Amino acid sequence: MLLISGTVPIKDLPLxxxxxxxxxxxxNIDGSRIPCTQGTAALISAALITAEYLKIDPPQxxxxxxxxxxxxxxxxxxxxxxxxxxxxxxxxxxxxILPDIALMKKICEAVEGCPKKPxxxxxxxxxxxxxxxxxxAKFDIFTPDATExxxxxxxxxxxxxxINKHLFETDVTRTPELLTTAYQLKGAAxxxxxxxxxxxxxxxxxxxxxxxxxxVPELEAIGGTGDTITGLVAAFxxxxxxLHEAAIIAARANRMAGKYAQxxxxxxxxxxxxxxxAVFKKHLCEWSGACSVPSHS
Amino acid sequence: MMFKRxxxxxxxxxxxxxxxxxxxxxxxxxxxKGENYPVKLVAPPPTLRKGCDLAVEINLVEQMGIERLxxxxxILYLExxxxxxxxxxxxxxxxxxxxxxxxxxxxxxxxTFDKNTGVILNASGGGCxxxxxxxxRMVGKKxxxxxxxxxxxxxxxxxMMDRALMECRELWKEGGN
Numbered sequence: 001m002l003l004i005s006g007t008v009p010i011k012d013l014p015l016x017x018x019x020x021x022x023x024x025x026x027x028n029i030d031g032s033r034i035p036c037t038q039g040t041a042a043l044i045s046a047a048l049i050t051a052e053y054l055k056i057d058p059p060q061x062x063x064x065x066x067x068x069x070x071x072x073x074x075x076x077x078x079x080x081x082x083x084x085x086x087x088x089x090x091x092x093x094x095x096x097i098l099p100d101i102a103l104m105k106k107i108c109e110a111v112e113g114c115p116k117k118p119x120x121x122x123x124x125x126x127x128x129x130x131x132x133x134x135x136x137a138k139f140d141i142f143t144p145d146a147t148e149x150x151x152x153x154x155x156x157x158x159x160x161x162x163i164n165k166h167l168f169e170t171d172v173t174r175t176p177e178l179l180t181t182a183y184q185l186k187g188a189a190x191x192x193x194x195x196x197x198x199x200x201x202x203x204x205x206x207x208x209x210x211x212x213x214x215x216v217p218e219l220e221a222i223g224g225t226g227d228t229i230t231g232l233v234a235a236f237x238x239x240x241x242x243l244h245e246a247a248i249i250a251a252r253a254n255r256m257a258g259k260y261a262q263x264x265x266x267x268x269x270x271x272x273x274x275x276x277x278a279v280f281k282k283h284l285c286e287w288s289g290a291c292s293v294p295s296h297s
Numbered sequence: 298m299m300f301k302r303x304x305x306x307x308x309x310x311x312x313x314x315x316x317x318x319x320x321x322x323x324x325x326x327x328x329x330k331g332e333n334y335p336v337k338l339v340a341p342p343p344t345l346r347k348g349c350d351l352a353v354e355i356n357l358v359e360q361m362g363i364e365r366l367x368x369x370x371x372i373l374y375l376e377x378x379x380x381x382x383x384x385x386x387x388x389x390x391x392x393x394x395x396x397x398x399x400x401x402x403x404x405x406x407x408x409t410f411d412k413n414t415g416v417i418l419n420a421s422g423g424g425c426x427x428x429x430x431x432x433x434r435m436v437g438k439k440x441x442x443x444x445x446x447x448x449x450x451x452x453x454x455x456x457m458m459d460r461a462l463m464e465c466r467e468l469w470k471e472g473g474n
Contacts, residue, residue: 009430038421039429068427068451069362071333096426098452099358100335101309124424125358125454132311145422147405156382158311159358160405161453168387168404220393221400221409223421223432265398265409266418 002059002238003087004047004231005080006040006095006124007073013065015075020048020061025270029061036270038223040095043123045273046231047093047238053280054239060089070098077103085113092118093234095227099129099159108138119237122189123230131187132158139189141243143230146172146196152188153181172196180205191243193233195226199251201244208244211251216258224269229254232276241288249287253279308335312357315347315375322351325372332366334359345384348375358425361459362451387457390464401464404457408435408465415440415469425452440466 004020010032018030027034027041027048036045040063047059062079066072076097084092084107092111104126111117121141122130130136131152144152150167151160170178175194182188183205194200197220199211219225229250236246257275261267285291316322322338329336334355341352355363360377367374378384386404393400398418400409406428409419416439420432427450435443446459 007426007429009426009433035433037429038432041429066426067430068425068455070356070359070426070451073426096424096429098356098426100356101311102307105309125426126424128358128424133309145405147402147422148424151405154382156379158379158381159453161386161457162357162379162382162384163387163404164383165385165387165389168389217393218395221395221398221407221419221421223419223436225421265395265400266411 001057001089002047002051002091002093002234003062003089004040004044004059004093004095004234005062005076006043006097007066007076008034008039008041008063009037009067010034010065011067013063015064015079017060017062019058020044021058022048029063034063036273038269039227042224042227042269042273043093043095043231045270046228046276047235049273049276050232050235051238053277054235056239059235059238066098073098074100074103077107081106081110084110088114088116089118091121091234091238093121093230094126095230096124097126099125099132101129101133104129104133104135108135119243121230121234121237123226128159134186136187136189141191141193141233141247142189143193143195143226143233145226146175146194149175149178149182149194153178153185155185172198175200176207179207191247193229193247193251195229195251201247201251203244209248211248211255214255214259216255216263218263218265218267219255219258221265222263222267222269222272225254225258225272228269228273245288249284252283252287256283308337310337310354310356310380312355312360312377312379313341313345314353314355314363314377315341315345316352317348317373317375319349319351321373322349322353325367325374326353328366328370328372329353329355329363334363345378358452360453361447361456390460392468399465399468401461401468403460403464406454406457406461408458408461410440410465410469412472415474417443420458423454423458425454427451427455428458431455431458440469
């Protein structure tokens with residue numbers, strides 16, 4: 001089971017858990033309708049569409065409304081700390097949650113109590129706090145962008161707004177150097193999928209693959225394209241692809257969906273997500289080497 | 298006989314608010330706790346010390362919301378600093394030209410607007426919980442009609458988004474609008 005946890009921009013939404021369903025442009029989680037916009041909703045939507053295509057169970061979503069003041073984020077941390085060992089997901093994806101070093105440490109401790117350690121994925125602020133707390137190595141996958149890899153390579157920064165300006169100014173061609181530094185400083189998860197004009201899939205400091213095609217520069221401007229990549233990785237990991245394969249296919253699929261959508265800087269993330277079934281139908285067999293989708297009861 | 302230990306705060310902050318006077322630090326801590334910010338009073342490390350010997354440790358990501366609260370409540374303080382690093386917020390912005398749109402990147406945030414209409418087309422990057430909320434509030438609005446992240450956001454991501462918005466507004470004005 002894939003469990004995705006994060007906040008959504010609906011101030012009064014209480015802590016809500018359930019199997020995600022798509023209803024037009026909305027997600028339905030335990031009866032609550034959540035617009036498919038940038039952030040955790042985009043991540044869940046991408047994972048859900050992938051799971052539907054692969055005929056595996058839909059992701060379980062654990063969400064709460066938080067517009068940034070962090071009050072509800074803390075209830076989400078507390079729920080996970082208390083319940084994660086019983087939920088015992090196969091894959092746990094942590095996303096937009098107000099960073100709290102002490103509470104993230106407690107989540108990682110609680111995960112140790114799971115009967116089987118889940119595959120741990122962090123993106124967005126969950127990645128920030130995992131790095132700031134010195135817990136990066138506890139995670140299996142981080143999905144940073146070019147600025148965030150500079151953050152992971154900065155020994156002092158606890159948020160990308162405070163990274164050393166020389167690292168921020170680093171040209172993208174120097175990303176491999178930043179990757180090496182991030183691993184040396186223990187600021188990286190076991191596997192990194194670095195999103196950018198060149199996508200890098202890196203395991204334990206070694207670059208396994210770079211992805212550059214199709215080249216759709218407009219994707220960088222579209223809010224949620226990083227979230228969808230994380231959702232794709234999480235769903236493919238839940239389908240038991242090797243993690244590096246999950247990352248490589250996710251990067252390719254996201255780019256191809258941008259091409260199919262004829263992305264412009266004004267494209268909305270739901271238009272990209274809508275392309276995934278067509279992308280999978282055309283390319284997944286070739287990319288994964290698995291050309292039949294199992295039928296589950 | 299039972300000895301009751303005072304429960305130690307498990308809060309681990311990443312930033313520090315420095316004050317001129319001890320009573321200002323104590324007053325600020327009380328205000329912040331009243332607003333449910335996790336904080337604690339600490340002695341600032343010698344390398345960061347300015348003003349008095351008492352500081353308030355905060356979750357640095359909440360810096361912007363705290364600054365706005367202090368302004369609203371007339372709380373005096375000297376500075377907010379990260380506990381580690383050189384203490385300087387990123388000031389650099391980068392601009393990408395998409396022919397009909399400019400994308401402005403400030404720190405980890407990117408804001409894109411239409412060159413012809415001044416409408417915000419998209420916001421991307423970042424990872425704090427106010428970013429999806431700001432996305433909903435800002436995208437589709439004209440640059441000078443969109444709310445400032447500094448006024449409705451809470452986090453360092455929102456502060457970077459505010460910088461991007463200010464740069465977008467400058468670019469729009471430079472274009473003769």
